[in-house]
Amino acid sequence: MTDLQFNSETAMSVVSNCLVVTIPGEIHDDMLIRIRTDVLEKVQATKVRGLVLDFSTVRALDTFAFNSFTDTAKMASLLGVTNVFVGLQPGVVSALVDLEVEITDIGTALTIEDAFEQLWGIASFQNEPENDIDEDKETIEDDDWEHDSEQE
Numbered sequence: 001m002t003d004l005q006f007n008s009e010t011a012m013s014v015v016s017n018c019l020v021v022t023i024p025g026e027i028h029d030d031m032l033i034r035i036r037t038d039v040l041e042k043v044q045a046t047k048v049r050g051l052v053l054d055f056s057t058v059r060a061l062d063t064f065a066f067n068s069f070t071d072t073a074k075m076a077s078l079l080g081v082t083n084v085f086v087g088l089q090p091g092v093v094s095a096l097v098d099l100e101v102e103i104t105d106i107g108t109a110l111t112i113e114d115a116f117e118q119l120w121g122i123a124s125f126q127n128e129p130e131n132d133i134d135e136d137k138e139t140i141e142d143d144d145w146e147h148d149s150e151q152e
Helices: 027-046 065-078 090-098 112-120 142-151
Strands: 011-015 018-022 050-054 082-087 107-109
Touching: 018 112, 027 065, 050 065, 050 107, 050 112, 065 082, 065 090, 082 142, 107 112
Parallel strands: 018 050, 050 082, 082 107
Antiparallel strands: 011 018
């Protein structure tokens, strides 16, 4: 896990090729632009494949703020990142539905662990190149290795 330092009030960490952003409980309009800028800069700098926006500390969210976060997620998506919103509280969800906020194309999960499971189930995460793959498709069994080293 890598903690990232920046000037906003939002905590960000890179975990398993995902940028995890904990949204502060108190959100002000000027924070939304800073959060968006910081998220997009960190996505570009770290080349992560997933973005988890953690709303678990948020108790109230208006349509302007929610739309700002969905726009940020769309922007990150244009950078090749898959997004998941995590920890939306029942009161927040109820208010968003009552306000008829558009919620399509947003992955959601109850916990960060659930979000990671969703992201790891996506093909782009499964197709990550591994450093230890033998390109010649040859394997050396332990017995062969011992036999070869005895002959030398």
